[in-house]
Amino acid sequence: KITKKDLDSSQIELTIEVNDSEMQKFVEKSAIRLSETTKIEGFRPGKAPLDMVKKHVGEMKVYEQALDDIINNYYWQAIDQEKIESIGQPKIEIEKFAPGNDLVFKAIVALLPNVKLGTYTGLKVKKNEVEVDQKEIEKIVNDLKEMRATESAKLEGATKGDKAEVDFTINLDGKQIEGGKADKYPLVIGNSKMIPGFEEQVIGMKVGEDKQFKLTFPKNYHNQEVAGKECEFTIKVNNVFRRELPEFNDDFVKQLGDFSSATDFMKKIEENIKNEKTHKESQRAEIEMLEKILENSEFDIVPDVLIEAESHKMLHELQHSIEAQGMVWDNYLDSIKKDHDSLQAEMKDGAERRVKTSLIMREITLKEKLVVTKEEVLAEVAKLKEQFKDNPQAMENLAGEGYQKYLENSMNNDKVINYLKEENIK
Numbered sequence: 001k002i003t004k005k006d007l008d009s010s011q012i013e014l015t016i017e018v019n020d021s022e023m024q025k026f027v028e029k030s031a032i033r034l035s036e037t038t039k040i041e042g043f044r045p046g047k048a049p050l051d052m053v054k055k056h057v058g059e060m061k062v063y064e065q066a067l068d069d070i071i072n073n074y075y076w077q078a079i080d081q082e083k084i085e086s087i088g089q090p091k092i093e094i095e096k097f098a099p100g101n102d103l104v105f106k107a108i109v110a111l112l113p114n115v116k117l118g119t120y121t122g123l124k125v126k127k128n129e130v131e132v133d134q135k136e137i138e139k140i141v142n143d144l145k146e147m148r149a150t151e152s153a154k155l156e157g158a159t160k161g162d163k164a165e166v167d168f169t170i171n172l173d174g175k176q177i178e179g180g181k182a183d184k185y186p187l188v189i190g191n192s193k194m195i196p197g198f199e200e201q202v203i204g205m206k207v208g209e210d211k212q213f214k215l216t217f218p219k220n221y222h223n224q225e226v227a228g229k230e231c232e233f234t235i236k237v238n239n240v241f242r243r244e245l246p247e248f249n250d251d252f253v254k255q256l257g258d259f260s261s262a263t264d265f266m267k268k269i270e271e272n273i274k275n276e277k278t279h280k281e282s283q284r285a286e287i288e289m290l291e292k293i294l295e296n297s298e299f300d301i302v303p304d305v306l307i308e309a310e311s312h313k314m315l316h317e318l319q320h321s322i323e324a325q326g327m328v329w330d331n332y333l334d335s336i337k338k339d340h341d342s343l344q345a346e347m348k349d350g351a352e353r354r355v356k357t358s359l360i361m362r363e364i365t366l367k368e369k370l371v372v373t374k375e376e377v378l379a380e381v382a383k384l385k386e387q388f389k390d391n392p393q394a395m396e397n398l399a400g401e402g403y404q405k406y407l408e409n410s411m412n413n414d415k416v417i418n419y420l421k422e423e424n425i426k
Helices: 020-039 050-057 059-081 134-147 198-202 250-253 262-295 304-324 330-335 340-346 348-367 374-387 391-400 399-423
Strands: 002-007 009-018 089-097 101-109 152-155 163-172 173-187 210-218 230-244
Touching: 009 059, 059 089, 059 101, 059 399, 089 250, 089 304, 101 163, 101 304, 134 262, 173 230, 173 330, 198 210, 198 230, 250 262, 262 348, 262 399, 304 330, 304 340, 304 348, 340 348, 348 399, 374 391, 374 399, 391 399
Parallel strands: none
Antiparallel strands: 002 009, 009 101, 089 101, 152 230, 163 173, 163 230, 210 230
């Protein structure tokens, strides 16, 4: 049963009711999945009957495991049945869900806004030639040598190139700053990993010595609490090690992989750097091209739910990037004096541009008849099934209608981007 309600900003609300009998096929699949990863006495993995799985893990857990599949299936069924031209992912809210009862959920759906395409061919976007600087190759070689340096303890004062293990604290106005304490921090003097002036203070210090000094943080420092401010540093040297770097020669590179000589290794490094730069330049030209098409096009009101979903996605992309650099997300938010909500709100304009770009891509896909066929999607699914044939969860995801629609959208995007690049980027 489907109830439809019009909302503001090009959105509608669907209330979808699914009776318990319709859900049973999904519940049974859920039980199989759970029995594959749960040991049930007397049954091989994946072979326990539904009643036994319910008894072993609880009926509610079996239903919860099935919920995503049920919602995906009946949401898309409702979209097709009501002939709704939707875009993006819906905002789902569970109204009623319990074993033995009907499921009731609401989906706020963004309706496809009208787009008036501007010029999208013959834009003459230039892709710049890329070059590799010898210093870039030398940096990679030096980094590899640093990683394989040998160390020996020394009692004399630390000098440039040595590694010193130091304890330090950083105070601002007598109070320790966030992240301003470390024990046995491995500092290689001369690598410029600390703020300017810190490493110079360590030069000449011996094992067991301590020192206090003041330094001013750079104005563009990521922690706004101390950016541009003078802080008090207390350091103690625990150990000093003399470091010797290996010679870069044929024997050295043979330890790194299948390289015949140091010259061969340098060529591979140059090739890799050039490929990476070429990829980045291609991305830059692609963004410039899409921006030009965006500026020439006109749009109806873009649904709020689309912008909210895109800004939420952008926030998580940023979080992943920050954490990939070894930083703690909450500490990063503290350093820029923002929380999740305020940072996501700042992303609204960028999110709207990304949504509009997706709308443009869709229009061009239809206008130029670049839509992928069902056969192409199924062929790609077959390739992925072969790739993930030993992963039961992946195999089940690939069989789902929701994933196949995602794959279809992704393949459409690739097709239209390749078409636009051929038409515009030289």
